[in-house]
Amino acid sequence: xxxxxxxxxxxxxxxxxxxxxxxxxxxxxxxxxxxxxxxxxxxxxxxxxxxxxxxxxxxxxxxxxxxxxxxxxxxxxxxxxxxxxxxxxxxxxxxxxxxxxxxxxxxxxxxxxxxxxxxxxxxxxxxxxxxxxxxxxxxxxxxxxxxxxxxxxxxxxxxxxxxxxxxxxxxxxxxxxxxxx
Numbered sequence: 001x002x003x004x005x006x007x008x009x010x011x012x013x014x015x016x017x018x019x020x021x022x023x024x025x026x027x028x029x030x031x032x033x034x035x036x037x038x039x040x041x042x043x044x045x046x047x048x049x050x051x052x053x054x055x056x057x058x059x060x061x062x063x064x065x066x067x068x069x070x071x072x073x074x075x076x077x078x079x080x081x082x083x084x085x086x087x088x089x090x091x092x093x094x095x096x097x098x099x100x101x102x103x104x105x106x107x108x109x110x111x112x113x114x115x116x117x118x119x120x121x122x123x124x125x126x127x128x129x130x131x132x133x134x135x136x137x138x139x140x141x142x143x144x145x146x147x148x149x150x151x152x153x154x155x156x157x158x159x160x161x162x163x164x165x166x167x168x169x170x171x172x173x174x175x176x177x178x179x180x181x
Contacts (some may be wrong), residue, residue, distance in 0.1 A: 043060070043061035043078075044061060044062045044063070044064065045059065045062070045064070046063075046066065047063070047064070047065045047066060047067045047069070048066055049066040049067050049083075049085040049086075051066075051068070052067060052068045052069075052070075053067070053068070053069045053070070053071070054070045054071055055070075055071045056071055056072045056074070057071065057072065057073045057074070057090075058073070058074040059074075059075055059078070060075075060077060060078060061075075061078055062078045062079045062080075062081070063078065063080050063081070064081040064082075064083055065080070065081070065083060065086040065088065065101075066084075066085045066086050066101075067085070068086075068087045068088075068089075069086075069087075069088050069089070070088075070089045070090060071089075071090050071091075072091045073088070073093065074093045074094075075094040075095065076093055076094065076095060076110065077095055078094060079094065079095060079097070079098065080092065080094040080096070080097050080098070081097075081100070082097070082100060082101040082103055082119070083100055083101055084100045084101050084118065085101060086100070086101030087101060087102045088102065088104065088105065089104045089105060090103075091106050091108075092105060092106070092107045092109075093108050093109075094108075094109055094110075095109060095110050095111050096109055096110075096111045096112045096113075096114075097109045097112070097127075099114065099115045099116060099119035099120070099121055099136075100116050100118065100119050101119065101120070102119075102120045103119075103120065103121045103122070104122045104123060105122075106124045106125075106126070106140075107124070107126070107127075108125075108126040108127065109126070109127035110127070111127065111128065111129065112128070112130070112131070113125050113129070113130050114130075114131045114133075115130075115136040115137075116133050116136060117133050117134070117135045117136060118135060118136070119133070119136045119137070120136070120137040121136075121137070121138050121139070121140065122139045122140060123140045124142070124143070125138075125140060125141070125143070126142075126144075127144065128144055129144070130142050
């Protein structure tokens with residue numbers, strides 16, 4: 001079974017392919033997550049499709065969920081990916097959220113929420129950028145005002161008075177009423 005772990009090794013830069021499998025065999029059991037991080041160059045954790053978590057899930061690594069999670073997920077500085085088999089019933093808070101599976105609950109991201117082809121979200125989405133692919137399912141509300149927290153609302157307030165200025169232009173329409181007087 002360890003030979004399957006060796007197959008991802010060629011995906012890394014192959015300066016020394018022979019020593020890499022040896023390193024994978026020696027510390028693989030105690031530090032298998034550490035080896036994966038070295039291979040990909042970034043922290044990433046996977047929750048398999050047979051795993052069920054109920055409660056609060058938080059961390060400081062990118063996370064891919066293929067299993068079931070109920071409760072609350074908090075990865076404020078990292079990316080959360082709900083895999084095609086993932087089923088989430090939770091409030092989600094992350095830097096970026098990619099949905100390939102199913103999410104039931106509100107999703108809040110500081111950067112972006114991306115609902116892919118067969119992804120499904122039943123809940124409100126709050127993020128400065130939201131992408132919903134054709135074929136995706138979404139039911140809820142979207143709030144995109146959190147991008148600059150001070151910049152976007154002010155920009156939105158500036159265009160609002162401009163249409164109000166346009167409203168006084170029709171106000172001279174009563175001038176024909178004066179002409180009729």
